[in-house]
Amino acid sequence: MTRLPPHPASPPRIVEWPERSYAFIAHRLPLADVGPAVADGFARVEDWLRRRGLAPAGVPFLRYRRIDMAGTLDIETGIPVEGAGVAEAPIGFDRLPAGRYAGLLWSGPYDSLVAGNAELIAWGGRERIAWDMTPSPEGDRFGARLEPFLVGPAQEPDPANWLTEIAIRIAEDETGHSDERLLPVPPSEHSA
Incomplete structure (x- = not known):
């Protein structure tokens, strides 16, 4: 094949x-470090949600807040949720704009x-x-x-x-x- x-x-x-709420962990890192941070970030957000009885309301995603390909990126490893929760470091909540x-x-x-x-x-x-x-x-x-x-x-x-x-x-x-x-x-x- x-x-x-x-x-x-x-x-x-x-x-x-539409506007969508999500839970996330923020990261500032170079492009070369995105892969390991993403895997760890999603696992930590999923675990945090599970321990609080909150179910994901969609697929995991990366949100790019700031991109400097020669320097660092500000990204969030996010998981959609129904409504905003109460932030508890390192977990934050935000909304994707409609x-x-x-x-x-x-x-x-x-x-x-x-x-x-x-x-x-x-x-x-x-x-x-x-x-x-x-x-x-x-x-x-x-x-x-x-x-x-x-x-x-x-x-x-x-x-x-x-x-x-x-x-x-x-x-x-x-x-x-x-x-x-x-x-x-x-x-x-x-x-x-």
């Missing part, structure tokens, strides 16, 4: 997401997700999508940039068959509406 290399399992698309998200499904091991993110961002550039993101000297700060893990090692032993959703919230305009085409048309496209 021929194994497929990591690849998109769906074309990029725009979807409306809105329009651009996303795609990615098939392959977790270490291939950088390529999946690059593909989604390149598509967004071609479509002139404005992300809910603010550049800063410390890295890009995102309103909501996520990787929900739909199929992973608990369900499928072969990493080639893992399935992750990659999603980035689209910026809202001054009226509070999300519009996937908020970026100005480059000057070269005005003259035709």
